[in-house]
Every structure is written in structure tokens, then in C-alpha cells.
Amino acid sequence: MSAHERDLGRVQSDCGRDAGAYVLDALEPEEAASFHRHLDACAICRDEVQRLREVVERLPLAAPQLAVPRSLRRRVMRGLRDGGAQGAVGHGAGRRPWRGAVPGGPFARLAGATPAVALLGVALLAAGATYAGVKLTEGSGSHERVVRARVTSPAASAVVRVHAGRAELVVRDMPAPPVGKVYEVWLARAGRAPAATSALFDVAADGSAAVDVPGDIRGVSEVLVTPERRGGSARPTHAPVITARLA
Amino acid sequence: MALVPEGHARAFEVVFDRHAGPAFSLAYRVCGRRTMAEEVVQEAFLSLWRSGARYDPARGSVRAWVLGVVRNRAIDALRRHVARDAQDVADEGFADRLPSPELTEVQAARREESRVVRAALDGLPPEQRQVIELAYFGGFTHTEIADMLDVPVGTIKGRMRLGLTKMRLALKDPAEMIA
Numbered sequence: 001m002s003a004h005e006r007d008l009g010r011v012q013s014d015c016g017r018d019a020g021a022y023v024l025d026a027l028e029p030e031e032a033a034s035f036h037r038h039l040d041a042c043a044i045c046r047d048e049v050q051r052l053r054e055v056v057e058r059l060p061l062a063a064p065q066l067a068v069p070r071s072l073r074r075r076v077m078r079g080l081r082d083g084g085a086q087g088a089v090g091h092g093a094g095r096r097p098w099r100g101a102v103p104g105g106p107f108a109r110l111a112g113a114t115p116a117v118a119l120l121g122v123a124l125l126a127a128g129a130t131y132a133g134v135k136l137t138e139g140s141g142s143h144e145r146v147v148r149a150r151v152t153s154p155a156a157s158a159v160v161r162v163h164a165g166r167a168e169l170v171v172r173d174m175p176a177p178p179v180g181k182v183y184e185v186w187l188a189r190a191g192r193a194p195a196a197t198s199a200l201f202d203v204a205a206d207g208s209a210a211v212d213v214p215g216d217i218r219g220v221s222e223v224l225v226t227p228e229r230r231g232g233s234a235r236p237t238h239a240p241v242i243t244a245r246l247a
Numbered sequence: 248m249a250l251v252p253e254g255h256a257r258a259f260e261v262v263f264d265r266h267a268g269p270a271f272s273l274a275y276r277v278c279g280r281r282t283m284a285e286e287v288v289q290e291a292f293l294s295l296w297r298s299g300a301r302y303d304p305a306r307g308s309v310r311a312w313v314l315g316v317v318r319n320r321a322i323d324a325l326r327r328h329v330a331r332d333a334q335d336v337a338d339e340g341f342a343d344r345l346p347s348p349e350l351t352e353v354q355a356a357r358r359e360e361s362r363v364v365r366a367a368l369d370g371l372p373p374e375q376r377q378v379i380e381l382a383y384f385g386g387f388t389h390t391e392i393a394d395m396l397d398v399p400v401g402t403i404k405g406r407m408r409l410g411l412t413k414m415r416l417a418l419k420d421p422a423e424m425i426a
Contacts, residue, residue, distance in 0.1 A: 020408030
């Protein structure tokens with residue numbers, strides 16, 4: 001009898017018929033509790049559950065594997081450095097980016113592990129300009145340049161952070177795009193029509209968003225945002241709602 | 248991971264970098280919306296940071312622990328969203344627009360493992376693959392699936408068990424995939 005036949009033969013056994021649904025978390029709560037108790041007394045089912053659980057633990061990889069947006073990593077690390085104990089954070093830029101934190105607060109937690117990061121934060125506090133309560137480095141010629149954007153919505157604000165040839169757009173209090181549309185980011189270079197990017201975004205409930213601007217930002221004169229159909233457009237179909245002049 | 252409960256941000260960054268890819272991919276597979284998937288992963292990792300002390304190595308790998316949390320949150324988020332706004336249109340296609348990263352060895356290995364697992368799942372008879380996908384990625388119970396497919400609950404349980412067993416065999420030895 002082959003291993004296949006033995007394993008498949010075990011499936012025919014009635015004992016453990018709930019094992020598959022159990023490891024898939026698909027039993028009703030009472031059934032799950034009952035089967036869980038059964039496992040204490042049944043070594044066969046324990047083995048079965050263990051074997052099937054190995055499969056279920058790999059099931060997430062059946063999903064198409066995607067790149068993690070850089071802005072997501074930044075938001076998580078920012079939340080972590082903000083203390084990470086203040087409840088769920090929103091989707092967007094966050095209300096208290098770690099750069100604006102007071103030394104000795106969240107930085108104290110990091111001091112031992114990431115001295116360079118903590119020192120950078122202190123340096124920014126010393127040399128930066130102020131924007132919405134956050135210390136920035138515009139014009140300082142140091143690590144990051146921050147450009148305040150023009151936004152058509154009076155209540156909204158937006159900045160583009162440029163660092164090492166790459167850029168991030170951060171918006172606050174931005175109204176949601178019209179129904180059925182998303183915001184699309186465009187890059188304009190002198191004398192050329194704005195070029196579409198793959199950056200399409202919506203805003204969180206509080207109007208915030210942080211979006212990586214794809215590609216090398218060098219030579220770009222303006223970063224523009226327009227509302228476009230879902231999936232994006234090849235050419236802008238609306239006037240820009242955000243305009244950031246980089247050059 | 249042992250350092251995380253002590254508040255070592257660096258250790259947590261390693262955990263994030265190692266597992267964020269599968270986590271985001273899973274969240275997107277469940278939610279079908281990039282924004283929601285990002286929110287799910289963000290909240291899941293920050294909750295893990297806050298509750299790192301509750302990780303029990305005896306109960307499985309870090310990856311299984313992380314992805315379990317992400318899956319539960321993704322299913323919850325999807326249900327809340329469906330309940331709140333059934334009219335919303337999924338932003339299908341967003342994932343395809345994500346920039347392709349330069350493949351590191353780790354990423355290449357993950358993609359290869361993903362290919363193997365997907366082949367094992369795709370190799371199942373459709374009725375077995377369907378119930379596994381509905382349960383795992385859809386968060387449906389076997390009774391909900393039975394109602395949905397108009398099939399007895401016992402049949403659904405049997406398909407789940409048989410499908411997972413076949414997948415296990417296929418993953419152990421892809422050449423022995425059973426039709």
C-alpha cells in the first residue's frame with residue numbers, strides 16, 4: 001500500500017471527518033469546541049489535524065505574491081515608533097509622524113536599538129522647518145526635501161517628500177475622489193505632457209493618504225494629481241486637484 | 248521574534264520585512280481592495296507589535312502566527328465593508344500595477360513556493376478547491392458553504408478533508424499529484 005493509499009484510506013475513516021473543516025476554521029463554534037475536546041482523547045485525529053494544518057499554513061502562499069508598498073512599511077514603522085500602543089492607526093500619513101516626536105518619548109524606546117534613527121530625529125528637530133506640527137527639512141540640503149503642494153480643496157493639504165531621487169506624496173483632509181474614481185499621480189517634465197504613473201490612490205476616512213511616487217523623480221518639474229476612472233487613465237481627463245512644483 | 252516582546256523595534260522590522268509580502272498578498276486575496284489590504288496589514292502588524300508576548304513558539308511558526316492574524320483581520324474587514332457598502336466597486340487590477348521589485352533570493356524563494364502551493368491547489372478537483380478557497384480566503388463556515396452550493400454539510404466537510412489531504416501529498420511530492 002503506497003503512502004497515498006494509506007493517507008487517502010485514513011480519509012475514509014469517520015473519526016476525524018471534521019479535521020479538514022477544523023483546520024480551515026470552518027466549523028461552527030460549537031462543533032469546533034467539540035472537536036477540540038475530541039482531540040484530547042484521539043491520537044489519530046491529533047495526527048490528522050497536525051498533517052492538515054501543515055497544508056493550511058502554506059495556503060496563504062496560494063495567493064498571487066505582491067510587492068509590499070513602500071508607504072505601507074513606512075506607516076507601520078511610524079506607528080511602531082509612535083509607541084504602537086495607541087490603538088489602530090489610520091491608512092494615511094498618520095497624525096503624529098515619528099520625526100516630530102519629542103526626544104525622550106518614543107525615541108527613548110529606540111535609543112538602544114537604532115541610535116542612528118534617533119540621532120536623525122534629533123537633527124531634524126534642530127534644523128527643520130515646521131509643517132502642520134511636524135518638523136521638516138525643506139531647504140536644509142540634508143536628507144529630505146519637502147515641497148508643499150497647491151490643493152484645490154480649501155481644507156486639504158499635501159506635501160511631496162523627495163529623498164534620494166524618489167518621492168512620496170502625503171495628503172491630509174483630502175475629500176474622497178468622486179464615486180467610481182480614484183486619484184492618479186502624474187509626473188510632468190519641462191516641455192512634455194504629464195506622464196501617467198502606476199500610483200492610484202484613495203484616501204482614508206480622515207482624508208489622509210501616503211503614496212509612493214513611482215520611478216526616479218529627477219528631472220520632474222511637477223507632481224500632479226487628478227481624479228480618474230478606476231484603473232487609471234493614459235492622459236489626464238480632469239484639471240489637477242494637487243500640484244507640487246519641484247523645480 | 249524572541250526580542251519583540253522586549254520592545255526591540257529592529258527585531259520587529261525583521262519580522263515585518265520577512266512576512267509583510269505574504270501578509271499583504273493574503274490580505275489582498277481576501278479583500279480584493281488594495282486600500283483595505285494595506286489597512287489590514289498595517290493594523291495587524293501593529294497589533295502584533297503590541298501583543299508580541301503572546302506568541303507561543305510551541306503552537307507554530309511565526310509566519311503561521313502572523314498570517315493567521317492577517318487572515319482573521321482581512322475577513323473581518325471584508326465583512327464590515329460588505330455590510331457597510333455593498334455597492335462599492337472592488338479595485339481589481341491594482342495589484343497588477345504594483346511595481347515589480349528587484350527579486351532578492353528570499354523573494355525569489357517565496358515566489359517559487361507560491362507557485363508550488365498554487366499548483367497543488369489548482370490541481371485539485373474543482374469542487375474540492377472551491378470549498379477550500381471559500382473557507383480559507385472567504386472565511387465561510389462549512390454550513391454557509393453548504394447553503395451556498397446547495398450541497399449536504401457532510402459532503403462539504405469531506406471535500407475539505409480530501410482536498411487538503413491531496414494537497415499535502417502534492418506538496419510532499421509534486422510528481423504524485425492526484426487528480
